[in-house]
Amino acid sequence: MAKMEVKTSLLDDMIGVGDMVLLEPLNEDSFINNLKKRFDHNEVYTYIGSVVISINPYRSLPIYTPEKVEEYRNRNFYELSPHIFALSDEAYRSLRDQDKDQCILITGESGAGKTEASKLVMSYVAAVCGKGAEVNQVKEQLLQSNPVLEAFGNAKTVRNDNSSRFGKYMDIEFDFKGDPLGGVISNYLLEKSRVVKQPRGERNFHIFYQILSGASEEFLCKLKLERDFSRYNYLGLDSARVNGVDDASNFRTVRNAMQIVGFMDHETQSVFEVVAAVLKLGNIEFKPESRANGLDESKIKDKNELKEICELTGIDQSVLERAFSFRTVEAKQEKVSTTLNVAQAYYARDALAKNLYSRLFSWLVTRINESIKAQTKVRKKVMGVLDIYGFEIFEDNSFEQFIINYCNEKLQQIFIELTLKEEQEEYIREGIEWTHIEYFNNAIICDLIENNQTGILAMLDEECLRPGTVTDDTFLEKLNQVCATHQHFESRMSKCSRFLNDTSLPHSCFRIQHYAGKVLYQVEGFVDKNNDLLYRDLSQAMWKANHSLIKALFPEGNPAKINLKRPPTAGSQFKASVATLMKNLQTKNPNYIRCIKPNDKKAAHIFNEALVCHQIRYLGLLENVRVRRAGYAFRQPYEPCLERYKMLCKQTWPHWRGPARAGVEVLFNELRIPEEEFSFGRSKIFIRNPRTLFKLEDLRKQRLEDLATLIGKIYRGWKCRTRFLLMKKCQVVIASWYRRYAQQKKYQKIKSSAITVQSYIRGWKARKLLRELKHLKRCNEAATVIAAYWHGTQARRELKRLKEEARRKHAVAVIWAYWLGLKVRREYRKFFRANAGRKIYEFTLQRLMQKYFLEMKNKMPSLSPIDKNWPARPYLFLDSTHKELKRIFHLWRCKKYRDQFTDQQKLIYEEKLEASELFKDKKALYPASVGQPFQGAYLEISENPKYKKLKDAVDEKIIIAEVVNKINRANGKAASRIFLLTKNNVLLADQKSGTIKSEVPLGDVTKVSMSSQNDGFFAVHLKEGSEAASKGDFLLSSDHLIEMATKLYRTTLSQTKQKLNIEISDEFLVQFKQDKVCVKFIQGSQKNGNIPTCKRKNNRLLEVAVP
Ligand SMILES: Nc1ncnc2c1ncn2[C@@H]1O[C@H](COP(=O)(O)OP(=O)(O)O)[C@@H](O)[C@H]1O
């Protein structure tokens, strides 16, 4: 795809001339030819400076695509070929960037494309302004208000299939960023007469047809409507369908739009109920009925329709019926009720329908405003879009056309004011050289209509308020009187004879030469329409409706709020609102779109030169071009101009000190702008050519970029410097802190070193001092010691002297005593007996003995025989006595101890004593037996049933019953036997069976042998030749050897009066039958614990190893 060439000027690829200012030569023909040429090439837009001329193409052109929007976005006005988007962009940008409120004034005849143009402007602004969910919703609501208002306010006319039958001015509000915040719509005078009657070839408002075509059966039924258009009197039949218009789908669009705008379901429902009620009102018909008093009275023909209306709107049927039949007039607290004739009834019906509809329309606008109004209270920038009904000339022109055309007059006026007149006046004011350009100023026409005293509207009001019979004819008469001389007023009846013979001017009409042409107005209906009367009975009936919307539409029907003052007339209301509008527009920066209709056939490709020529003339476009060409494209007071461009010149940047004008002069000289391109006015600079302005703008843009770079550079430099300074400061702080720290450290080190050195020195000093002190102390001590020694020596010497002295004294005393004794003895010797010394000795001895015994008495030890204590001997000479005394005392206390014994105990101790005599210091086993009581009967022979047989066999008293081991002489092994000792016998019995193996009378026992060691072996030797001896001696061992031997000894002694021989030897012979075997006891190992083992060594030797 070839890359699209980027246009940088509207001169590129130009068809004809894009800007009429550049047209050469400039005359009407060339102007029209240029338009035609461009129109034929699908260029429907042409500029006159900043004004856009738009020719209705009557077909859709591909010049409104999103790509086109992007193309025109943020581009200079003259950069691209003329387009409505360029104007929209210019307006939006100067609103956003220069904070200037804007208005877009769209003018032109009906069908010239004003409404379309306004929608294009809105859609362009919506496309280029801010985005985001909230903003998009606002945009959507603003855009969707159009279909709703068009459905209710537009209709097909002969000039336009979608003609706006109301004036609309919409303020779109933006925030400082240029994002839309909301909007306010003002509506101007709906052409409500259309509701009840349409001219030939025209339709009622779209919504009626849309409901009937588009609503579902169910919805229609709810509204009590039928789909057939012909059922309704209010719908003009001849052109119910419009080519290319799909009412049904439009209905859906409208409902959807209502929803988007924010209508609640119940609101939508109410709106359609009112629409249905209006439609059905047209079907109520009246018939005359003569009354007795001769007054005509009307009656409703078919009450069915009335009933349905009442059901739909919740109005009491009787109330409405009465309102259609009577009229109550209140004057000075008096109520007068008159009947209505048929014509009056029809009038009342139509008035009600018109009022219902037009009030509904105003309500819709209010309701939409409620939805789209800006939510914030911040300052808003405003862009107003004015789409007012275009200039209209019909066959029959009535009050509505009069009003519409008046409005267009006013708009033309404001255009003239702002572009032609104002411009030229400004040149003069500013002292710019200027040749005046003639143009037609329509102020005179405006004055004809709106003059407060002589204006047509003022007279109409006067006529309406005048008491007495007022008709349209009386109004015309009045006009004829007052305006007859006015240049633009024409009437046949006027006194001025100019038109007396003008047949084109009927008697019941007047004609006004509007700026856009002559219009003939039928005077019929003017008074009525201006009065806009609705009988009070009807408004009261409406107020009583059980339908919140209808009730709200007729607030004056509330009997509590009866207002006897007449409401303002339609004309004066309109005049006032137009005046407000004009005032509003004057505060804003105007942008013009002048729409031109190429033909009357609503057809594409047809360019009717005569028609276009007519429009160009009355729109004053040629004059517009002339003024433009002669003048300057752009002007601006010096101050803002200098402010805007001062950065383009060194002298003026950044500040110019001096008058702004001089600054601008310097600036322009510096920029080398050719002198013919600009002029200096008194307070403004005038720039002839837009191109110069654009050059300035481009330079400014360039410079701003440079400045931005510069600012960025300086800012970055500043930032870096600030950062550097901060870092430097930080560095200094850190360094100082560090130095402080380092010095501190150093100081501490020196301090601690000093302290160390100091402490060493102190230590050294202290030690030195200590040494000295010690030395001193030692010296002192030595002195003390020496002193002490000295004193000691002195003392000892003294003591020795004293002792010597004492000894000497003693010796003296002794010698003295001896000498005295000697002297005494010598003297008394002759008196002493020879044995006196012996007596003194004995006496002394006696005395000592006495003392000894008395002391012993107190020192006696205890009476226990085993107490070994005995007091020490006091005198040596009593040694033997002392020992003897000890022995005697021991014997005595033993005797005392024995005396305590019972006979039994005595026997036991006798036995023990016997054992002691027999074995003490002989047998090693003995000491272990001392502590063991001798029990004798270890086996309980008499009690234990096991030994019953044994007991039966032995009838004597058993002294010993004990198990012993009998040593087998063959191998030295032991076998258990029961050993019994009775008074007369020794018995051995089998341990298990109790059978007596051997029985030896005590008399046959000759000897018992045993070792000296710690074993229980013993041999019982038998008398040779005795019966028992045939089996040989017994070699036995027992744990109770000492007891057994002792008892055996004692028993034998008591029985046989012979001492049993007990041999204690480590080697003895035992007689086994024929052989004598030697039993030898040796010291054995401790292999089997402490048990002695017996082994046969040979035929003659049994060796017992004792551990
Ligand atoms: N720019 C346009 N492109 C295509 N058709 C247009 C354009 N402007 C107007 N029309 C056609 O002309 C008709 C009348 O335009 P409209 O804006 O309603 O006229 P006005 O509001 O001036 O009475 C529109 O219904 C449309 O068919």
Ligand SMILES: [Mg+2]
């Ligand atoms: Mg329109």
